[in-house]
Each structure stands twice: as structure tokens, then as C-alpha cells.
Amino acid sequence: MTDTTATTPPITSDEITRARAIVERVTSAFAAKVVGQIGLRDSLLVALITGGHVLLESVPGLAKTTAAQTLAQAVDASFRRIQCTPDLLPSDITGTQIYDAKAATFVTQLGPVHSNFVLLDEINRSSAKTQSAMLEAMQERQTSIGGTVYRLPQPFLVLATQNPIEQEGTYQLPEAQLDRFLLKEVLDYPSPAEEAEIIRRIEAGVYEPEQPGAARSTGVHLDDVRLLQDLAKRVYIDQSIVNYIVQIIYVTRHPGEYIAGTLADYIQFGASPRASIAFTQAARALALLNGRDYVIPDDVKHLRHGVLRHRLILGYEAAADEVRPETIIDAVFAAVQTP
Known part of the structure; x- marks a missing residue:
């Protein structure tokens, strides 16, 4: 075959x-x-x-x-x-x-x-x-x-x-x-x-409007952005890190089985598969920004709040008890072993 x-x-x-x-x-x-x-x-x-x-x-x-x-x-x-x-x-x-x-x-x-x-x-x-x-x-x-x-x-x-x-x-x-x-x-x-x-x-006067025709200092153009986009798709991500991402999202959907205490009760609905896709894509981009051609677990951890804070649907009890989404996200990551 x-x-x-x-x-x-x-x-x-x-x-x-x-x-x-x-x-x-x-x-x-x-x-x-x-x-x-x-x-x-x-x-x-x-x-x-x-x-x-x-x-x-x-x-x-x-x-x-x-x-x-x-x-x-x-x-x-x-x-x-x-x-x-x-x-x-x-x-x-x-x-x-x-x-x-x-x-x-x-x-x-x-x-x-x-x-x-x-x-x-x-x-x-x-x-x-x-x-x-x-x-x-x-x-x-x-x-x-x-x-x-x-x-x-x-x-x-x-x-x-x-x-x-x-x-x-x-x-x-x-x-x-x-x-x-x-x-x-x-x-x-x-x-x-x-x-x-x-x-x-x-x-x-740093924030004053620039004069028409003023020379640009960066020398970066949209073609350079497209180059970064193409390179990010080629950044290597090991299967163990993919499994790590998938397990994290799984824990958000079944928090009672992994998170101790009352934090699990605050999660009403976990993250969708878009969260797994977002972690994968964003981790590749972050690795490239840091000058690497491969993803490490810290890339995923660094992005945890930005990717998940708007995807976890919390119940009214979380707002009443003033529990921040970041606290629950940290508990989710603590429940999953880092590869």
C-alpha cells in the first residue's frame, strides 16, 4: 500500500x-x-x-x-x-x-x-x-x-x-x-x-502622525509575513506534544475525573476541537517567533490562558465565587503530565 x-x-x-x-x-x-x-x-x-x-x-x-x-x-x-x-x-x-x-x-x-x-x-x-x-x-x-x-x-x-x-x-x-x-x-x-x-x-512627539512620504524604517513587507506563515506550517511538532494538547482538551470536558476539589464543578462545558487546532497552530508560530523550528511543551503552556480563557464555559457559581478562568486553566494543566 x-x-x-x-x-x-x-x-x-x-x-x-x-x-x-x-x-x-x-x-x-x-x-x-x-x-x-x-x-x-x-x-x-x-x-x-x-x-x-x-x-x-x-x-x-x-x-x-x-x-x-x-x-x-x-x-x-x-x-x-x-x-x-x-x-x-x-x-x-x-x-x-x-x-x-x-x-x-x-x-x-x-x-x-x-x-x-x-x-x-x-x-x-x-x-x-x-x-x-x-x-x-x-x-x-x-x-x-x-x-x-x-x-x-x-x-x-x-x-x-x-x-x-x-x-x-x-x-x-x-x-x-x-x-x-x-x-x-x-x-x-x-x-x-x-x-x-x-x-x-x-x-x-513619538505619537504624532507621520509626515506623508516619510521613509519606513522596518523594511518588512507583506511578502515577509507570508513567508513567516509558510514557515510556521513547517515547524515540527512531535506526536507526544500533539497527544499532550489533546489530553488537555479532554480534561476540560471531563474535569471531575482529573481535577480535585471544587474547581471541576465550575466548568459547565469544555473546549471544542478548535482549541486543539488553536494550540497546535499557535505553538508553531510561537516557536518560530522564538527562533526555533520545533515546538516544545513550554510553547503550549505559554499559550494556555490565551487559547482557553474564552473557550471554557463556566457556570454561574464561578462568577458568584469570583473564580477566574485562569485559575481553572492552571488546574487543568496541572492535571496533565508534561511530555
Whole structure:
């Protein structure tokens, strides 16, 4: 019987060196404008390399827009920001057809989602109908306008934000949509030293709009991003680590058999197979960002909160007892032996 299993060539040392140089230029450009937020930077890069999306929860003023815009500029990508409101229509995001009286015909006008980087600010303020329009864009990488399908540019990354403080006039994101985000990050306030540095940079004019025609400093383009995406697919992941990931997800579905105490009772539903896929893809990307052509267990552990915090469905008791998802995730990982 013929073996039809597809094999990919191993990553060469020259390719690793080139990938490392690209990552270093991008991270330097990010650090030049964004103070701290290393976790956000890594999550955005992992999502960009894997073709995933990031859900971000934080209070206002923590440089979410600056971070996304800076990363887009660093890789020479298009960037659009969409402020979500209850009256936002799907056509405001995807685009619509406008009647041209001179030509006596309809002309398609593409919406802001047709960009490489899309920031959906306060996504939970948009209605369910508008959120469903984003599902097609995020999952199928296309929009439908007037019966015609329009492909989105590649690479394509959605950074959606939620404000955890003000919940009036918001729509809770359904689990099916939450599951389509590769990672969920929760940002905290900067340290006093970081906040002082932010003020210093504002005074120095770091955040002033760049002059038209100003020379770019990174030298990174979208072709370099596509190279990283291709290399990430070739990063080696051992079967033992795949089994490790699958076992972790299995424990989230059967917590009573593995987690001692009352923590298991807080989990109402475990993670779907998308979590296993997300761990595999994100671990490969993180290994590449760290200059390796192979995945280690620490890559999976490093991503545990970002991958699982929005995929574990907790009961009301968890909220009543103020049990954080990260506590339960740590207990799940503690119950599985590291390979």
C-alpha cells in the first residue's frame, strides 16, 4: 500500500535566520511606540502568522489601537478601525452597492473590513446581525455583496475589543463566535515606570502622525509575513506534544475525573476541537517567533490562558465565587503530565 502522507521539507538554518531578522525588525518597531504590552505584541504576531484573530478585553486607554496600528505599519499592511455601536449595520462593515445615476448602474463599494488589519472597537456593542456578518469575514475570509463574493486581502487579522466595565447597551458574544478567535488577551494597567515612559514619549512627539512620504524604517513587507506563515506550517511538532494538547482538551470536558476539589464543578462545558487546532497552530508560530523550528511543551503552556480563557464555559457559581478562568486553566494543566 502506497503511503500518501504529505511531507513538508524541514526549515533550513538560513530560513530561521531570515525569520528571526523579520521578527526582530517588527518587534523593534512595536517597542518604539508601544510601552510594555509584550503579551499583546506576541499574541498579535502569533495570530498574524497563523491567520487567526484576537479578542482583547481591557479598560479604555491601554494602547489597543496604537498597538494594532503600529504592527500594521511595521509590516506595510492596510489598517482600518471600526467603532461598533448598536445601530451599526452589516453593510457598514462589509460594504454595499451604490446607485450611479450617470452610469445607470449599481457600483460596489467595499467596506472597511477589506483591510489587512481590522480593529473592531467594542464588538459587543454591535447587534447580533452585524456580528454574524463578521463571522463570514473571519471564518470564510470573504464577504458577500449583492450576490457577489469578494475575497479579503491576505494576510487578514481581526482585533476585537471588549470593555469589561460598562455593560449597558451591549450584546453578549455567542460561544460560536468566541470560539473563532484564536486567542483572548486581558490587558492590565501599566506599571508606574511604564506610565511615566508613556508620558515622556507623548511629550517627545513619538505619537504624532507621520509626515506623508516619510521613509519606513522596518523594511518588512507583506511578502515577509507570508513567508513567516509558510514557515510556521513547517515547524515540527512531535506526536507526544500533539497527544499532550489533546489530553488537555479532554480534561476540560471531563474535569471531575482529573481535577480535585471544587474547581471541576465550575466548568459547565469544555473546549471544542478548535482549541486543539488553536494550540497546535499557535505553538508553531510561537516557536518560530522564538527562533526555533520545533515546538516544545513550554510553547503550549505559554499559550494556555490565551487559547482557553474564552473557550471554557463556566457556570454561574464561578462568577458568584469570583473564580477566574485562569485559575481553572492552571488546574487543568496541572492535571496533565508534561511530555
